[in-house]
Amino acid sequence: MKYVSTRGTAPALDFEGVTLAGLASDGGLYVPEAWPRFSTEEIAALAGLPYAQLAQKIMQPFVGDSLTPERLLELTTKAYGRFAHAAVTPLKQFDERQWLLELFHGPTLAFKDVALQLLGLLFEEFLSRRDDHLTIVGATSGDTGSAAIDAVAGRAKVDIFMLHPDGRVSDVQRRQMTTVLSDNVYNIAIDGSFDDAQAMVKRMFNDASVTGQFGIAAVNSINWARLMAQVVYYFAAALQLGAPHRKVAFSVPTGNFGDVFAGYVAAQMGLPIERLIVATNINDILHRALSTGDYSAGTVTPTAAPSMDIQVSSNFERLLFDAAGRDAALIAQQMKTFDATKVLQLTNAQREAAAGLFTSARADADQMVAAQRWAFEATGEVIDPHTAIALHAARAAQGLPADVPVVTLATAHPAKFGDAVESAIGLRPELPARVGDLFEREERFERLPGEYDAVKAYVTARATPRHG
Numbered sequence: 001m002k003y004v005s006t007r008g009t010a011p012a013l014d015f016e017g018v019t020l021a022g023l024a025s026d027g028g029l030y031v032p033e034a035w036p037r038f039s040t041e042e043i044a045a046l047a048g049l050p051y052a053q054l055a056q057k058i059m060q061p062f063v064g065d066s067l068t069p070e071r072l073l074e075l076t077t078k079a080y081g082r083f084a085h086a087a088v089t090p091l092k093q094f095d096e097r098q099w100l101l102e103l104f105h106g107p108t109l110a111f112k113d114v115a116l117q118l119l120g121l122l123f124e125e126f127l128s129r130r131d132d133h134l135t136i137v138g139a140t141s142g143d144t145g146s147a148a149i150d151a152v153a154g155r156a157k158v159d160i161f162m163l164h165p166d167g168r169v170s171d172v173q174r175r176q177m178t179t180v181l182s183d184n185v186y187n188i189a190i191d192g193s194f195d196d197a198q199a200m201v202k203r204m205f206n207d208a209s210v211t212g213q214f215g216i217a218a219v220n221s222i223n224w225a226r227l228m229a230q231v232v233y234y235f236a237a238a239l240q241l242g243a244p245h246r247k248v249a250f251s252v253p254t255g256n257f258g259d260v261f262a263g264y265v266a267a268q269m270g271l272p273i274e275r276l277i278v279a280t281n282i283n284d285i286l287h288r289a290l291s292t293g294d295y296s297a298g299t300v301t302p303t304a305a306p307s308m309d310i311q312v313s314s315n316f317e318r319l320l321f322d323a324a325g326r327d328a329a330l331i332a333q334q335m336k337t338f339d340a341t342k343v344l345q346l347t348n349a350q351r352e353a354a355a356g357l358f359t360s361a362r363a364d365a366d367q368m369v370a371a372q373r374w375a376f377e378a379t380g381e382v383i384d385p386h387t388a389i390a391l392h393a394a395r396a397a398q399g400l401p402a403d404v405p406v407v408t409l410a411t412a413h414p415a416k417f418g419d420a421v422e423s424a425i426g427l428r429p430e431l432p433a434r435v436g437d438l439f440e441r442e443e444r445f446e447r448l449p450g451e452y453d454a455v456k457a458y459v460t461a462r463a464t465p466r467h468g
């Protein structure tokens with residue numbers, strides 16, 4: 001399998017290359033040159049497989065020759081062996097129509113573990129084949145950071161520099177990052193928003209004075225391997241609900257558009273998905289883009305769902321590319337305009353193509369709390385604020401055929417956002433034992449101004465040069 005950039009001028013890479021590269025050298029994002037397609041019979045044959053085996057079968061076409069099927073299965077078995085639930089991503093029923101897909105049974109209590117536990121192993125595997133050193137530079141609004149740090153802390157040939165917006169992640173999220181004291185882990189709290197942090201990370205990928213000396217790699221969902229691993233749980237849930245002989249809809253709490261784009265990939269592979277509901281909080285650039293065609297970034301407003309406080313959604317570029325018939329020149333032009341003005345108008349063709357599968361909804365604070373209360377009072381389920389936003393959208397969805405189940409993705413454990421949950425339903429969820437004595441541990445992180453030069457100087461003074 002070869003991968004091409006959404007902006008058309010970076011070299012095509014194989015899976016190993018794309019995993020280690022992160023962002024393409026032309027600023028674009030890598031996508032497979034064609035979507036692999038499973039027949040109805042092939043999808044039916046996947047029903048009932050244990051999660052690690054299902055993951056190997058779904059991912060093998062993307063991995064190609066970079067890993068044998070046997071080796072990929074060893075890696076998926078190891079990655080998902082660390083999850084606290086035997087089903088890895090268990091599905092629960094709310095009522096006759098609504099379902100909940102729990103994605104937070106990994107070591108750091110968020111859906112990010114599903115991809116990052118595997119990505120840590122992929123880095124190790126590919127680095128063992130070459131004399132190289134990786135400098136991971138990432139941005140987080142809370143969950144990617146802890147999951148990535150857990151996945152690579154203490155590993156040889158890798159350093160990780162993780163930027164988070166100072167004061168804008170929950171206490172649990174921050175401590176899950178800053179209490180990891182391994183020598184190869186550097187936490188940086190920047191003065192600014194997640195969007196500011198993400199912009200600095202992307203700039204570093206295109207800064208020759210950095211990339212010439214260091215092997216910069218990505219753990220954010222700009223890295224294709226992240227999305228590939230997330231495709232699997234769409235298959236896992238849909239198969240349990242009757243796919244490929246029954247269509248399923250998914251409601252996805254959305255920020256950087258990675259998780260819901262993985263659902264789009266599942267649909268391209270042949271999984272019968274009736275609809276993908278893109279659920280946002282009041283930072284609603286994606287809702288505006290999908291409902292009116294206006295993708296323009298406003299100022300980020302902090303909310304009780306901080307991991308979705310995002311106004312520049314990296315992976316939307318991947319959808320724009322496909323929706324424009326893979327016209328890379330158009331995407332390069334659109335993204336150049338967006339980078340300069342923070343405004344992008346979707347073409348009619350892009351809007352129509354997106355409307356074939358996606359709808360969107362926005363939840364404000366009251367609607368989010370109402371969804372948390374409904375889940376608790378009607379079913380006894382305690383859900384986190386991000387999941388609540390998607391549940392609100394799932395229950396408000398119009399025009400779905402009566403026999404289509406709607407699956408809400410539960411992206412974080414409620415205990416990651418204890419204050420918000422307690423104020424919504426009057427009950428404080430307990431942290432699972434697997435995160436240990438989080439509030440007793442020493443924290444270590446650096447505060448930096450939200451300026452590229454300060455972050456660059458910090459990283460380059462501490463990172464190990466490639467081939468080092």
Ligand SMILES: Cc1ncc(COP(=O)(O)O)c(C=O)c1O
Pocket residue numbers: 110142143144221253254255256257258259260307308386387411412
């Ligand atoms: C708990 C939680 N829910 C939802 C999201 C949004 O997911 P995505 O950025 O893939 O759209 C995030 C952050 O990515 C998150 O941490």
Ligand SMILES: N[C@@H](CCOP(=O)(O)O)C(=O)O
Pocket residue numbers: 139140141142143144145194219220221222255256258307308314
């Ligand atoms: N919500 C994310 C933001 C980063 O998104 P990613 O999926 O691109 O890594 C977070 O919690 O860090």
